[in-house]
Amino acid sequence: MQSGNFHFSDILTANGWRRDVTVHVGPDGNIQELQNGYGSNAKRIRGIAVPAMPNVHSHAHQRLMVGLAERSGPGADSFWTWRELMYGFSSQLQPDDLEAVAAQLYLEMLQAGFSAVGEFQYLHHQPDGTAYANPAEMSLRCLAAASTVGLGITILPTLYAYSGFGGQAPLATQRRFITDADQFLGIVDSLSIQVKSQPLQQLGIAPHSLRAVTPALLREVLSAIPATAPVHIHVAEQLKEVSDSIAFSGLRPVEFLLREFALSDRWTVIHATHMTPAETEVLARSGAISGLCPTTEANLGDGVFPATAYLSAGGRFAIGSDSHISVSPAEDLRMLEYSQRLRDFTRNALAGGPSRSTGRNLYGLALEGGARSLNQPIGAIAQGRRCDIAVLDEDHPLLVGRSQDQAIDSWIFSGGTQLVKDMIVAGRHLLKDRRHLLEDEIAHRFRAVVERLAP
Ligand SMILES: [Zn+2]
Secondary structure (H helix, E strand, O other): OOEOOEEEEEEEEOOEEEEEEEEEEOOOOEEEEEEEOOOOOOEEOOOEEEEOEEEEEEOHHHHHHOOOOOOOOOOOOOHHHHHHHHHHHHOOOOHHHHHHHHHHHHHHHHHHOEEEEEEEEOOOOOOOOOOOOOOOHHHHHHHHHHHHHOOEEEEEEEEOOOOEOOOEOOOHHHOOOOOOHHHHHHHHHHHHHHHHOOOOEEEOEEEOEOOOOOHHHHHHHHOOOOOOOOEEEEEOOOHHHHHHHHHHHOOOHHHHHHHHOOOOOOEEEEEOOOOOHHHHHHHHHHOOEEEEOHHHHHHOOOOOOOHHHHHHOOOEEEEOOEOOOOOOHHHHHHHHHHHHHHHHOOOOOOOOOOOOOHHHHHHHHHHHHHHHHHOOOOOOOOOOOEOOEEEEOOOOHHHOOOOHHHHHHHHHHOOOHHHEEEEEEOOEEEEEOOEEOOHHHHHHHHHHHHHHHOO
């Protein structure tokens, strides 16, 4: 895999669309300069260049069960019955298995247009609940998988201590996830040593949910980590979570979170599906980023995020592929927009104003929110940012006669993964004409795990 300078005929920079530009990349993988015209020794890449997308919410092991929960059960199907199946898979995975599954998943992310992932990793221990010799073993395997593919990663080890509001004892099926503050900070220490020497890797934390931590426990952990580290938490995904929160505290989950913690742009609240108009407004003004996972939320029947009200109030968001039922920035942004159209009997609900491209608006907002959420220098093609670029196939029938914002709209509303032709991450040309150097090897290892664990 090579790094170098790249020439594009059409490119979406931080200052808008430009034509005929050479991107100069420094030895650190960051953009040094955008030069008009063809720069000497630049590699010419045919296609439409846009900033690659951050994927802020991933549970890599869930990639194994994609497509296996789409049959109706003997009883009523719900998020909670889906979770039983997921726990069954989670109980079997060994470190080598997780690394193989994560590598396949991260390759699929790259092929779809993502250049960095936030891995919300909660399989900490051995299947019987005993810690590994290195307590961060499973998270380290995710980092290794990202390195194999060349993807950026923000590892978010999960703080999971309880099974319900108010510190309820964990379930036996949750024993691989459970840590107290000391064990958890041991995992964080081990990971901080690892990421220090890796420019594409960052570290944050992920209190799993308001069910899984108490405010006191989370405060204790927050006081022991750097004040800049990202904090990601699931909140208000399910109606049952809302009623449990009210029963425990008298407050809805987002209200409870806002009361207990001073949210800021270091926080990413995953889902935040069920909010009142007042909660929506306060969350939007807090500066926190909503980590939306529209295809997973649709697949699990979670509900509809109040995106029109949230964006009108200045809210920031990012996208994540979460359960990986779909791994595509285009499909997640499309689902987000369609959820609002279906609810409100309207069109172009999230264009951000008259005569604006919906796709471009959503893409730009998700880039900006995603880069902040992962604490990575990505999300824009500009001097000083990492050179993470997705190249769309201008020869694909869906893009014939389309340029600039129309190309983004066509990608998001009609295309998907098949329109992404090349990917550059930190100046390395990792995906060329849809091929990754290691894809056969990665697929082979993934297949062996699936065949062994198939139900
Ligand atoms: Zn999640």
